[in-house]
Amino acid sequence: MVEELSEFSAGQFETVSQLIASSVSLQMALAVLVIGLIIIVTVYRKFSSWIQTQKFSYTRPHISRFARTAMLAFFAIGLVSSVNAYIQAFELFDEQDITLTDELSPSQTFAKILNTINILVIGYTISHLIPIALNKREKTILEREDFESWKELKGFKDDDGDLFHKIFKWVPPKMLPEDLTKEEFEKNLQTKEGLNFLENYRTSKNVALGSYEKLVTDPFEEWKKAVRKKYEKYFDDCISGNNQMGRKLVPGTKPQEIYPIDIWREVKRQREYEPIIPASKPSGHAKLQKERVPKSAKQILPIGIFVATVIGVVAWWGVDLFILATATGGMALGVGLALKETLENYFAYILIRKDKIFAEGDRVQLESGYNGLVHRITPRVTYVRHGLNESLAIIPTRQLVSAEIINFTKEIKLVPAIVYVGVSYLNDPKQVSAILVKVGKRALIEVKDSAGHHIARQVRCPYLDENKPSCGCDKDIHVDVSSQPTVRFNKFNDSALDFLVLVYVRDYGSQFKMKSDMRVIMYEEFKKYDIRVPWPIRTVYQGDEKREAQEIAEREDKRKQVVDEFGIGDVASAEED
Numbered sequence: 001m002v003e004e005l006s007e008f009s010a011g012q013f014e015t016v017s018q019l020i021a022s023s024v025s026l027q028m029a030l031a032v033l034v035i036g037l038i039i040i041v042t043v044y045r046k047f048s049s050w051i052q053t054q055k056f057s058y059t060r061p062h063i064s065r066f067a068r069t070a071m072l073a074f075f076a077i078g079l080v081s082s083v084n085a086y087i088q089a090f091e092l093f094d095e096q097d098i099t100l101t102d103e104l105s106p107s108q109t110f111a112k113i114l115n116t117i118n119i120l121v122i123g124y125t126i127s128h129l130i131p132i133a134l135n136k137r138e139k140t141i142l143e144r145e146d147f148e149s150w151k152e153l154k155g156f157k158d159d160d161g162d163l164f165h166k167i168f169k170w171v172p173p174k175m176l177p178e179d180l181t182k183e184e185f186e187k188n189l190q191t192k193e194g195l196n197f198l199e200n201y202r203t204s205k206n207v208a209l210g211s212y213e214k215l216v217t218d219p220f221e222e223w224k225k226a227v228r229k230k231y232e233k234y235f236d237d238c239i240s241g242n243n244q245m246g247r248k249l250v251p252g253t254k255p256q257e258i259y260p261i262d263i264w265r266e267v268k269r270q271r272e273y274e275p276i277i278p279a280s281k282p283s284g285h286a287k288l289q290k291e292r293v294p295k296s297a298k299q300i301l302p303i304g305i306f307v308a309t310v311i312g313v314v315a316w317w318g319v320d321l322f323i324l325a326t327a328t329g330g331m332a333l334g335v336g337l338a339l340k341e342t343l344e345n346y347f348a349y350i351l352i353r354k355d356k357i358f359a360e361g362d363r364v365q366l367e368s369g370y371n372g373l374v375h376r377i378t379p380r381v382t383y384v385r386h387g388l389n390e391s392l393a394i395i396p397t398r399q400l401v402s403a404e405i406i407n408f409t410k411e412i413k414l415v416p417a418i419v420y421v422g423v424s425y426l427n428d429p430k431q432v433s434a435i436l437v438k439v440g441k442r443a444l445i446e447v448k449d450s451a452g453h454h455i456a457r458q459v460r461c462p463y464l465d466e467n468k469p470s471c472g473c474d475k476d477i478h479v480d481v482s483s484q485p486t487v488r489f490n491k492f493n494d495s496a497l498d499f500l501v502l503v504y505v506r507d508y509g510s511q512f513k514m515k516s517d518m519r520v521i522m523y524e525e526f527k528k529y530d531i532r533v534p535w536p537i538r539t540v541y542q543g544d545e546k547r548e549a550q551e552i553a554e555r556e557d558k559r560k561q562v563v564d565e566f567g568i569g570d571v572a573s574a575e576e577d
Helices: 002-021 024-051 055-059 061-089 106-153 163-167 182-188 192-199 219-240 261-270 285-292 297-316 321-338 340-355 397-402 429-446 462-466 510-529 544-553 556-566
Strands: 168-171 211-214 363-365 371-377 381-386 392-396 415-423 486-492 497-505
Touching (some): 024 061, 055 061, 055 219, 061 106, 106 261, 106 297, 163 168, 163 219, 182 192, 219 261, 340 371, 340 397, 381 397, 392 397, 415 510, 429 486, 429 497, 429 510, 429 556, 510 556
Antiparallel strands (some): 168 211, 371 381, 415 497
16 A cells, blocks of 8 residues: 555656656746746735725725635636646647656646646635635624614714614603503603603613604614714724824734724724724734634634645545545644644634633633633633733633633623621611611612713613613613612621621622722711611620610611611511522
8 A cells, every 4th residue: 555655656746747847838837837926926915915004994804805815816826727728728748758647648637737726726715715704794793783782772872963863763652651640641742851751761660661663764774884984984083183192093004003893893892882082092902902802713614624625636636545544644643642732722712612611801710719801712822811900810721621610701690799797786777777778779879880880780770760761780680689789687796786788780890899889888878877887896884885875866766767768678577598
């Protein structure tokens, strides 16, 4: 078997060499082919650099990538085919002098060599065009999701005018809604302000009123046009210097400074659709952001398609694949053992992407106890950034597949923020409970993030009581949170009555701000009602207890008023959690 392979290889290549040496015209044709390919590659690089400086590459990035990839193949195939036609037309072979094989003449064999080059070029091109098409399909799906988010929010902050109501018209319900009298409902129907109130109104069961009627034939297409106009304005503001920074950015520079529209959409998605300020980031930030955009497992597809093309070409030339596999098996085994860890990391990367174990931005806890945000996943290592930005953990990706990982983000839109507090034995537990309920209800309304959105998840957004649209704190809740704030009387401690107050927040990181702000509110309310937090010591009373009891009794009426107004939650009937 080895002898057959050796004879095939030697005879084949020696005969081809003799064939090329036999004709000066043939040698010139091959020289033209080689020089032409070099010129095509050089021109392609220049063309590729030029097209990346054009607005078209930013507004239509997928078409731009498709055109750049297809152009190289088009000219390469054209050149190879032209050389093949020239050789066949002028009959540069002497069929009588040289015979390559029993089956093929010299001209046929050489044509087969040139066709092989074309097939490899076509295979390489297709292997890169298919991922571009799949990526475009994925971006289209994400764009549809952005549209649905836009509908939920009734527009984004950077919309031109009231875009939502240019596309959709609110239609009042025909039935009388809950929580509104007939007189109130009909009165609101008569005015623009009243209609706006009803549109943003939600019942006590978190049900919105009315429905929306399309004002255009295809709302999705109209929205896409508006988004594209917003991006074009962003692009023009970047290159013109008409921005807050006063910087003129140059398209096509390296490192990249301007977001292409697909990366621009991804950044807005990560920032909860906040407007992007042109030129607000340092040079190279756009390229860095592009690199950090999550990659899918389909990036292995080009390699698979091209390898399949090569195997097909080898089989076409009559090489026994079994013999080839046997000859290369030992080398593949050696390479596999040498690259064992690298391959494990790579396939672990594919599994993480495919099974969506975690993604960039998720908060995870490793087996070691390290807690942080997934910064970047690569086929070799994964970066996890500490929650307080104090360190960056670098872990081989293969270790994360077999390790126990706690994901605080995946499928969880509800995280408890719990504050523990101890109060004096001289305070009435029911009164303390009522005051803690008040603390929790204040936190639901008052605690917001930097964008003005409520941190707490709740059945009804407090903004709706002010006739303002929901900020999203009452969206996508799949569990019952109607009982929050939750107050529990935990135990009788050595020197204090131990309580906890709990509210649910939207993600793991939000709990820290919520806890801090609740403690501030708690301090204010405890001071107002003289709820005392004892020192962590045992107190021996020698007549002072009567005085303290008198002092506390002075505000008994106020505390009873709080109980009447806010209730005591479920502290009196609470079961063991």
